[in-house]
Amino acid sequence: MTVREVQDEIIRLKKENDFCILAHSYQTHDILEVADFSGDSYALSKLAKTVPNKNVLMCGVRFMAETVKMLSPEKRVFLSNSIAGCPMAEQMSSDYIRSVKEEYPDHTVVAYINTTAELKTVCDVCVTSSSAVKICSAIDNDKILFIPDCNLGAYVRDKLPGKSFKLLDGGCPVHAAIKREEVIQAKALHPDALFLVHPECVPEVSSLADYVGSTSGIMDFARSSDAGEFIIGTENSILEHLQYECPDKRFYPLSKRLICENMKATTLNDVLDCVRFAGGEEIIMEPELIEAARKCIDKMIEMGG
Ligand code: SF4
Structure with a gap:
């Protein structure tokens, strides 16, 4: 066929x-x-x-x-x-996070939505990459344990200097593999292009961006921008989608390695x-698992996420 x-x-x-x-x-x-x-x-x-x-x-x-x-x-x-x-979603077990919580009992546990249902059962509130700053800012606690992505966590931490963040050694293997040198090379090749990046990239990469945001945020930015050229610092599929939608603009991959095999x-x-x-x-999914894991999603919805 x-x-x-x-x-x-x-x-x-x-x-x-x-x-x-x-x-x-x-x-x-x-x-x-x-x-x-x-x-x-x-x-x-x-x-x-x-x-x-x-x-x-x-x-x-x-x-x-x-x-x-x-x-x-x-x-x-x-x-x-x-x-x-998703390797990131499956990086940390609920038992491991329970043991970390014992060390940091006064912290609110914030889970990126890219986590298993099982892991969500031991967290207080979920966030997406677009709602993370807003939700963490609104949490009535200055101490936050942010899991599993230390790069998204570092991005949020830098936006909220009044709060203290405990980050763990986790993250997206696709985005986190990108090096600062690749950004410098891409910018040298396309000096007129704006650089748009996902906060799952390491801070040394994100700090060079003209815009940092979720996948939808990157796509919205590129659609509505007056600029004509963009270096895209997230999974390479979205270059193809953007090129269909915006045939008069040009989109360049930050790296050929930005492909998620999963x-x-x-x-x-x-x-x-x-x-x-x-x-x-x-x-x-067992109803008990749904009920326990949904609590942190419901909390995110309640907080406007
Ligand atoms: S790009 Fe792939 S590995 Fe990275 S967070 Fe998304 S699904 Fe997971």
């Missing part, structure tokens, strides 16, 4: 089998074209709650499908490819298998 034929079959089957397809922005363009919604993981999870479909397919990684299930426990939620995990584990054929109930993985 051609790509177009596979896409047509997915569109036919998602209607027949009552699926809503969500695609994270790091998915390939052929998957975005058959999705009902694309964007950041938390925005997609909130959208999934509002759709009438009985089945939701998350094209992304496991913690994203778990978040969809936690917010819509009455729906059947599927992960497009069961090997698609996000790329899902193929268009995986999506086809899922919507005909012949592939992927249904996310099954």
Whole structure:
């Protein structure tokens, strides 16, 4: 079958089998074209709650499908490819964080949403990369234990000098691998381009940026900016999406290494298998786990995240 034929079959089957397809922005363009919604993981999870479909397919990684299930426990939620995990989300166990909490009992535990449901059960409040500064600022405690991403944590810490942050040795292996020298090289190659970066990169990289923000924030900035050229410091898929949306602008990758293999584990054929109930993985979570893990998401919502 051609790509177009596979896409047509997915569109036919998602209607027949009552699926809503969500695609994270790091998915390939052929998957975005058959999705009902694309964007950041938390925005997609909130959208999934509002759709009438009985089945939701998350094209992304496991913690994203778990978040969809936690917010819509009455729906059947599927992960497009069961090997698609997120190394950062799975870096720290709940037992490890319990032991750190014993050392820092007066700290509020803030979890980046890129964490497993199990880990969320021992945290006080979740944040996304776009809400982290706002939520941490509003927390009624000056002492914050921020997990798992020490780079996002350092970015938030630098914005909130009145608070003290305990950071642990965790982070996104894709973004954190980028070196300051690569930024200097990219800027030398494209001197007129603005440099937009995700706060999961190390501070030595983020500090050279014209804009630091979430994936959606980077995309919004590039769409609305009067500038014509951009160096993109996040997963390289979004260059392709931006180039489709803004054909008159130019987008350059900060590094060819900014590719998340887990996000790329899902193929268009995986999506086809899922919507005909012949592939992927249904996310099954005990009600007790959903209830315990949701508390920190509910707290984020309560705090305006
Ligand atoms: S880009 Fe990083 S944080 Fe995002 S899914 Fe891949 S490993 Fe996880």
